[in-house]
Amino acid sequence: xxxxxxxxxxxxxxxxxxxxxxxxxxxxxxxxxxxxxxxxxxxxxxxxxxxxxxxxxxxxxxxxxxxxxxxxxxxxxxxxxxxxxxxxxxxxxxxxxxxxxxxxxxxxxxxxxxxxxxxxxxxxxxxxxxxxxxxxxxxxxxxxxxxxxxxxxxxxxxxxxxxxxxxxxxxxxxxxxxxxxxxxxxxxxxxxxxxxxxxxxxxxxxxxxxxxxxxxxxxxxxxxxxxxxxxxxxxx
Amino acid sequence: xxxxxxxxxxxxxxxxxxxxxxxxxxxxxxxxxxxxxxxxxxxxxxxxxxxxxxxxxxxxxxxxxxxxxxxxxxxxxxxxxxxxxxxxxxxxxxxxxxxxxxxxxxxxxxxxxxxxxxxxxxxxxxxxxxxxxxxxxxxxxxxxxxxxxxxxxxxxxxxxxxxxxxxxxxxxxxxxxxxxxxxxxxxxxxxxxxxxxxxxxxxxxxxxxxxxxxxxxxxxxxxxxx
Numbered sequence: 123x124x125x126x127x128x129x130x131x132x133x134x135x136x137x138x139x140x141x142x143x144x145x146x147x148x149x150x151x152x153x154x155x156x157x158x159x160x161x162x163x164x165x166x167x168x169x170x171x172x173x174x175x176x177x178x179x180x181x182x183x184x185x186x187x188x189x190x191x192x193x194x195x196x197x198x199x200x201x202x203x204x205x206x207x208x209x210x211x212x213x214x215x216x217x218x219x220x221x222x223x224x225x226x227x228x229x230x231x232x233x234x235x236x237x238x239x240x241x242x243x244x245x246x247x248x249x250x251x252x253x254x255x256x257x258x259x260x261x262x263x264x265x266x267x268x269x270x271x272x273x274x275x276x277x278x279x280x281x282x283x284x285x286x287x288x289x290x291x292x293x294x295x296x297x298x299x300x301x302x303x304x305x306x307x308x309x310x311x312x313x314x315x316x317x318x319x320x321x322x323x324x325x326x327x328x329x330x331x332x333x334x335x336x337x338x339x340x341x342x343x344x345x346x347x348x349x350x351x352x353x354x355x356x357x358x
Numbered sequence: 359x360x361x362x363x364x365x366x367x368x369x370x371x372x373x374x375x376x377x378x379x380x381x382x383x384x385x386x387x388x389x390x391x392x393x394x395x396x397x398x399x400x401x402x403x404x405x406x407x408x409x410x411x412x413x414x415x416x417x418x419x420x421x422x423x424x425x426x427x428x429x430x431x432x433x434x435x436x437x438x439x440x441x442x443x444x445x446x447x448x449x450x451x452x453x454x455x456x457x458x459x460x461x462x463x464x465x466x467x468x469x470x471x472x473x474x475x476x477x478x479x480x481x482x483x484x485x486x487x488x489x490x491x492x493x494x495x496x497x498x499x500x501x502x503x504x505x506x507x508x509x510x511x512x513x514x515x516x517x518x519x520x521x522x523x524x525x526x527x528x529x530x531x532x533x534x535x536x537x538x539x540x541x542x543x544x545x546x547x548x549x550x551x552x553x554x555x556x557x558x559x560x561x562x563x564x565x566x567x568x569x570x571x572x573x574x575x576x577x578x579x580x581x582x583x584x
Contacts, residue, residue: 197577197580249531249534252530252531253531255527256528256531259524259527260514260518260524260528263518263519263520263524264517264518265519269517272580272581272583273514273517273518273581275580276510276514276577276580276581277511277528279573279577280507280510280511280532280570280573280574280577281531283569283570283573284532284535287535287562287566287569288531288534288535290535291534291535291538291539291562292534292538294538294542294558294559294562295538295542
């Protein structure tokens with residue numbers, strides 16, 4: 123028993139408020155990217171999608187790591203809340219990886235001349251998506267809650283370990299993705315104005331992630347409480 | 359407590375004995391592998407793509423799919439007869455259950471590959487005698503990796519709804535690095551490239567095996583717990 127219904131609902135409501143704030147801020151990011159950030163010389167307007175695509179990609183990777191780490195912690199501490207948090211994060215992670223996987227091809231068509239390329243980072247992020255979906259499908263297919271938590275934690279940890287191997291093997295295969303402009307050993311090669319917009323967009327994505335996860339976690343608590351209630355009923 | 363290594367070997371021997379008596383799973387997997395090779399030969403435009411160009415891909419997809427069909431069986435038979443509960447009661451570490459299944463699965467998959475390889479040579483007209491040692495090496499390295507993960511995943515998949523669908527869904531992403539490595543190495547070996555050119559891939563496959571065998575052994579008790 124990890125929660126009562128009212129506490130779950132209160133947490134869910136707080137999450138919805140944060141998510142709403144995140145959506146308003148996201149509208150602000152669009153204005154900032156369109157009106158107050160210089161247009162890139164070579165790529166023109168197509169480059170604007172960068173401020174949506176890259177933060178979504180960073181967030182997916184971050185969420186993926188969070189799911190892996192909380193799953194490992196769950197196997198160690200066996201606290202149901204960690205399992206619920208990992209599951210909520212994975213659901214939100216799917217949303218961010220879908221944003222990343224749809225905005226990428228939209229940019230790639232005018233710039234690379236093709237929707238899709240089997241490039242190292244593209245393949246890697248596609249696999250993040252597959253692993254998220256596999257994780258959630260497994261959760262949906264295991265009826266017993268204890269087993270569900272342990273099984274999905276195992277899959278999350280294996281997936282976490284798989285990612286470097288996918289990256290390395292596809293990298294050895296061939297790559298054409300733009301090289302990193304921010305997270306690299308030397309200083310960022312992005313103009314300050316663009317870097318600022320990018321980092322603001324990333325911060326907004328994090329607000330959205332926190333909002334969605336909090337809402338989903340609160341609803342998960344409600345579901346837990348409801349299940350416990352049904353079990354405790356004398357006529358059950 | 360029984361010696362874990364002896365328990366592992368005893369469990370693997372028991373699985374192999376049981377399979378040799380019925381031979382149902384192994385026979386179906388062998389026929390399945392042969393069918394994949396045949397379908398592959400026709401799944402191309404013969405005027406534009408020669409069978410030789412497709413050969414390494416055909417070989418590795420056959421290995422991967424052939425392995426997948428044999429993997430579900432290991433834990434499925436334990437579930438059917440409630441034997442997993444009895445195994446859990448036995449005075450031996452949980453890791454031995456995984457070790458036994460891993461060894462038995464490796465034996466089955468190696469048998470499937472040992473039959474698929476000559477069939478491949480026959481159907482695709484690609485002799486492997488002169489490169490047999492490196493081909494066997496890369497096959498062993500790639501197979502150990504995905505069978506290690508597959509054995510662990512199948513222990514979970516058999517206890518879900520839609521077990522037959524769940525294993526491929528979870529396992530295919532883990533087959534990507536071994537299959538890419540296998541195809542790259544065999545393609546270069548067929549092109550008579552020196553072994554030094556593929557040593558990077560062989561090392562990557564070896565690291566994959568070490569990581570996933572170790573992690574699977576360590577994490578298996580979490581799957582088998584009650």
